[in-house]
Structure formats: structure tokens, C-alpha cells
Amino acid sequence: MNPIFKTVSSSDISISQLMLPSHSNFSGKIHGGYILSLLDQIAFACASKFSGNYCVTASVDTVNFLNPIEVGELVTMKASVNYVGKSSMIIGIRVEAENIQTGQIKHCNSSYFTMVAKDKDGVNIPVPGLILSQKKDVRRFINCIKQIALKKEQNIHEEEFDYSSEESIESLKNYNIKLELK
Template identity: 50%
Template sequence: MIPSYTSFGGTIHGGILLSLTDKVAYAAASKHAGNYYVTVSVDGVNFLQRVEVGELVSLLASVNYVGRTSLLVGIKVIAEDVRNGSVNYTNTCYFTRVTKDDAGKPTTVPSLILETSEDTRRFLEAIKRREFKEQYSREFNNARSVLAAEQQLHLL
């Protein structure tokens, strides 16, 4: 990490890390399907520890779930201080990406082959993550509908 990546606080800006993770998520998704992908959403962005100038940053990506036209890529960020050898798990996030054809329409994603118990764990967590996201979206939209209806009553 270089000095031009710093925030006003003197550590690496979270936006820099988010940009890097997006690029790595693209690479993982494209490698999985050999196609162009666009980011649909970024979930669970957790900055667990600071990243300092001079540290070497590794971004580890895995395709955790595949739907019909989308997939979920998990990213783990690790920072290493080469001066003292310390290694810190600093960041994690999840990208939902959709593949597009030349006309910009979603296309079918190849299946995900689960080869290890770690693959299976990530897959099951991704299903649970999708369920929570869908439930939150339903509840949020219901609450917005109720609020809109109440506001309409007050306008009458």
C-alpha cells in the first residue's frame, strides 16, 4: 500500500480496498464462467482492522454460490507488515455479480462444483446470506408501504 492510498487518518482508505476487492471479484467471477460480469450488490463490507502504508495486501476470492444468472464472490483481505512479519485479517466482503452477453442481457452461469468441505460451508453460508437479504428486503419494502399509506392518510 502506497502513501497516495491514505485517508485523512493516515491509514489506507476503505474506498481503495473496496475498489481492489471489486476488481478481484470480477476476476474470480470471470474465471469461473469465462464471461463479463457486472456488480449488482456489495454486502457485508466489514473493515476489521486498519491497513497501513507499506503493508503488502493479499486479496483471496472464492465463488461461494451460483444462481441462474448471478453468483456470489466472497473476498478476504489480509495485510502483512514485512518489517515485523505480522499478518492481519483486515477485511471481508461479498459481491453479487451478474453475467451479461454482448447485448447486455443476463446469461446463464455455469454450475458450481463443491469439491471440499470448505466449499460446502461457503455455499451453505451464501444460501443463508441470500435468505437474510431477501427477508430484509421484504420487511423493508413492507415498512415503506405502511409508511407511505400512513402519509397518504395524513394528507387527506
């Protein structure tokens, strides 16, 4: 166990960027892929700031696109460490878009990235422990524990589930598919 502990607030980071026409998709909204790129950048910055080391993206656990972002809006991303393991951290990111003419702000995206700290040789390295000093910190940490448990359960299910059984094949009849096994 790492003897160093840091507060959640010590990991807080935010970035703001004006959305340009070059960031838009064919429907005139900001392209989701562009937002994903920014999310990965802020997750890296947050994890590296907290751990004091280079970090890599291990997984993108959740990306919920809630509202479209328009060209000309000011997008602000706020990130913090929500959970720490031995060398991993789960970074929570909130994305808001502000209409700079009206001042109206909307919540556009919530995302969770798992980042892993690495040493100069690319080997996993321990991260500081997390000091939970507010109720929201505790809530976020517990939610991450639940998400990790669900992820583990899904992995076990993938390994143990027999997809070729008659029961499995029969369960597919209620879906919009045409089964043509050879």
C-alpha cells in the same frame, strides 16, 4: 440448468499490492474507498474467470473492515466463488495485510459481492454450476443461501411495513432522534 460444472478452486484468484502513501486517508491509514475499489476489481476478475464472460457488480452484500491497513504493508486479496444462481455468483473475498519487515499478517477485511454474467449485448447469461469438493465449500455455499434468504425477507419487510402507523411512530421514542413531522 447449465450442464457445465466447475470447482470452487477453479475460481480462486489473488492479487497483492503494496500500500503507498497516496492510498492513505487523513488519519494515515489506507483509505476504505481504495480498498473497495480493489475489492470490486478482484470480484470482477474472479466472476469473469469462473463464468468465462463479462460480469457486472449487482450488489456489495457485506464489507467488514476488521483492522486498519498501514502504509507500507503488502495487501493480499483472495477471492473465490461461494455460490452460483442462474446468472449470478456470490464472490467471497478475504483481505490480509502483511508487515513486510516483520512478516506479521493480519486479517483486515471480509467481503461478499454479487456478480452477474452478461453476454456481449448486456443480457444475463447462465453461469456454470458449482462443484463443492471440500467442507469449507459447503459451509460457504450454505451461508450464502442464508444471506439470500435474509435479503429476501428484508425486501418483503420493506414492502409490507407501514412506517406511518402510530405503532411505528411510537417505536421510535427509544432512539436518539427528534421527530418533527409536518
